[in-house]
Amino acid sequence: MGLTRAYENAFEKFGKLTAQILLTHEDFSNRKRYLNSRSTMLSLLKNNVVLIINENDTVATEEIKVGDNDTLAAMVANQLGADLLVILTDKCGIYDCDPDLYPQAQLIDFVYASDKKLSRVSSGSTSKYGVGGMATKIRAAKIAASGGANTLITSGFEKDILLRLSSGEELGTFVKADVPKLKARKQWLSSQLKIKGTFVLDEGAIEAIYRNGKSLLPIGVLEVIGNFDRGDAVLCTTSNRKKIAIGLTNYSSIDSTKIIGQTSSVIESLIGFVEEPELIHRDNLTLTDSNSSFENT
DSSP: OHHHHHHHHHHHTTTOEEEEEEEOTHHHHSHHHHHHHHHHHHHHHHTTEEEEEEEOTTTOOGGGOOOSHHHHHHHHHHHHTOSEEEEEESSSSEESSOTTTOTTOOEEOEEETTOTHHHHHOOOOOOTTSSSHHHHHHHHHHHHHHTTOEEEEEETTSTTHHHHHHTTOOOSEEEEOSSOHHHHHHHHHHHHOOEEEEEEEOHHHHHHHHTTOOOBOGGGEEEEESOOOTTOEEEEEOTTOOEEEEEEOSSOHHHHHHHTTSOGGGHHHHHSOOSOSSSBOGGGEEEOGGGGGGOOO
């Protein structure tokens, strides 16, 4: 409680609100919890609330434990579709050898996440400021890169470090994701999910998704097939069952059946609540392999 209040006091000076978010590994592996926590965090960010995120140690067992904040930060970066993860540490970045042992060690200012030298130079020693040393930071950078996010590892002792980074100053080690963010996320969606149901789309929805990279709205769905829950993977097809896309649905099959063919503005009146205006947001939607050449988002 004291730590939470300290954050509140610090940000109140700048007129900013803060919110504490506690997560476990299940909040990423369980699709429904993944969408719920993602929606909560995005809503807070839209309202200019600064998120203070940590692992929920009171309920995290070994089976559902993330383990360190570097890994947690990378997983959140992927969950929110971030462009950049900044990790602040007690070193200026990644060096070609241990700077504590070798004074001649050289800072690596740019490296691709897939570069094998990252594994060679990572130290597993534990800093007095955290757990895991540079090894966890390099592992976090690779996790972030798997979702298309770049990572910057630099010193937290530099004055005005975040302001200087946002102004374009080059500091620390920039770990470049080898795969573009959108492509990486689409690959994850198409390869990791078990299909639980189907949305049959009209021509307008097919055009919006197929050509324009839009979200799937209730008004563009003709039929709901199968039994599924919020957060499950759903297949999108044409009326003759040609596969168009796969995505994470914001509504269960029961609620989806009630709102299809309707505008998003009447969702609440039909089912009593609104999770999202879209059935599937475009960030959680990928075209099937056979249609990949049409994807332009």
